[in-house]
Structure formats: C-alpha cells, structure tokens
Amino acid sequence: MNISNSYNCDSPIAFFDSGVGGLTVLNKVKKLLPDESYIYYGDTLHVPYGEKSKEELLEYSDKIIKFFESKHCKAVVMACNTTSSVIYDSIKDKYNLKIYPIVQSVAEILAEMPIDRLGVFATRATINSNVYPKEIGKYNPRMSVFGQHCPNWVNIVENNTLDDVSSIEIVKTDLDNMMKNNPEKIVLGCTHYPFLLKILSKFAPAELFIDPAENFAQYIKADLEKSSLLVKNKLKQEEFYVSSAPQKFFEASKMFYNLKTKPELLTF
Ligand code: DGL
DSSP states (O other): OOOOOOOHHHHHHEESSSSSHHHHHHHHHHHOOTTTTTEEEEEGGHHHHHHGGGGHHHHHHHHHHHHHTTTTTTEEEEHHHHHHHHHHHHHTTTSSSEEEEHHHHHHHHHSSSSOOOEEEEEEHHHHHHTTHHHHHHHHOOOOOEEEEOOHHHHHHHHTTOOOOOOHHHHHHHHHHHHHHHHSSEEEOSTTTTTGGHHHHHSSSSSGGGEEHEEEEEEHHHHHHHTOOOOOOSOOOOOOEEEEEEEHHHHHHHHTTTTOOEEEEOOOO
C-alpha cells in the first residue's frame, strides 16, 4: 500500500538505523539545525543490519519509511551506512519524501581529500557492497580505498560494553589489521563506530579517523535550504521509537545523546 505523504517545511526530519548508531548522525544534524523537529526509529529487533540480506533490509526499511510517511515527515535520513550501501538505489524513487543516504552524500567530500590511501571500517554488508570505493571512484579514481569489516563492533556499542578488556582487545586487533595497509585516514563507515573513538584513539591519533556524519549534516542542511524546506515555526519536537528493548537503547544512548525519556516500543 502506498501512503501518500503530505508535508511542509515544519514537518519533522526522520532518522533510522538498526539501533543507537544513528544518534551519532542525529547529534551532528541537530547541532546545525537546532530548530527542527525530529523522529528517530532504532530497529533494535533486527540489529545487526550488517549481517542481513538485501531482501530483509528492504522489508524493514519499507515499513519504517511508510511509518515516517504516516507521520508526514519531510525527509528521511538513512543514518546507516548499511542500508545506504545495500538498498538505497532500489528505493530512492519509491516514496513521497526526501531520502538522504549517508555514503552517497559524503563520497565527493571524501574523494577531495588530499590523500592517496583511504581505509574504511564498516559492516560486512557495506564492505561486500563495494559502495565506498565505487562512490569515491566517481570523483577521484586515483584514490585507493580499502575496506575492513569489524564483526563485533556494533554489538560492543549496543551492549554498552565499551569498558570491557575484551572489547578493547577486539578493537585494537581490528585496528592493527587495518594499519598494515598504511591508511592516511580511516573512515568510520558505520554510524555505531564513532561511539568507539574513545578506544581507537588510545592506539592511534584521533585525527586519523573520519566520522562522515559531520559532512553529512552539512549536506542535509544545504539541501533542505535549497529545497526551501528549513523549518519556519520552531516546534522543536522529538520522538524516539525502537522495535525492542527500550531500556537497553536508553542506557546505551547516554554515551552520545541526551534522551529525556525512554523511547516508545513500536513494531509493525
Ligand atoms: N549503524 C549501521 C551502519 O551504519 C548498521 C550497523 C548494523 O546494525 O550492523 O551500518
């Protein structure tokens, strides 16, 4: 069923991810656009997205985006590298609202960096899709882009076990593997990974890592402005939903976001 969406500049901006990861993006967007209203959906029932098939990701996203249409959102921010990599191309013209995918929106700015060797940490699905090298290659075919899948990082963040010795060991081992390729910069190509900067910067300079959310937020602001969709009546409302374990989300989110109350449980 296609719900026809009607929105205006005062309608909310929607975000979704498999869990708390997208909060790293919401944080940056909210800093640039503090007067907007926001709706966030964390699909915690289906985390990790990085281990899901394209069909599964299409099914989850379809329900979530239709929910956002029913809330008359003006835009959906795919605050998730995995869905941006695997399904964005298949759904980009399907809905009546703007859709911003993180990878495609920041590829040009990454491609313009004055470096030759770029590492990307990401989920299995993002790495397998090859989207980072493909998108960056459109703007700078000379840049060598090599990816590494980090199988345990999303769980470390969702389970809030950042201080465990075993988590620190896992992150260090993955970083050591990446460093064998001599990257000049490393993109945190999963929105959960900026939560791990505290660990990563114990073993390498913090400037080595790029959180693309910063540039993504600027891209979104510029595009909303160009489309005359920046808010006029500043209601500044926020709604948070999850598909399972609201308390767990609430606890993990504290590292990155000042959520006032527990998110609402909502499944489709
Ligand atoms: N945070 C998402 C991403 O950027 C999904 C991670 C996952 O659930 O595997 O890829």
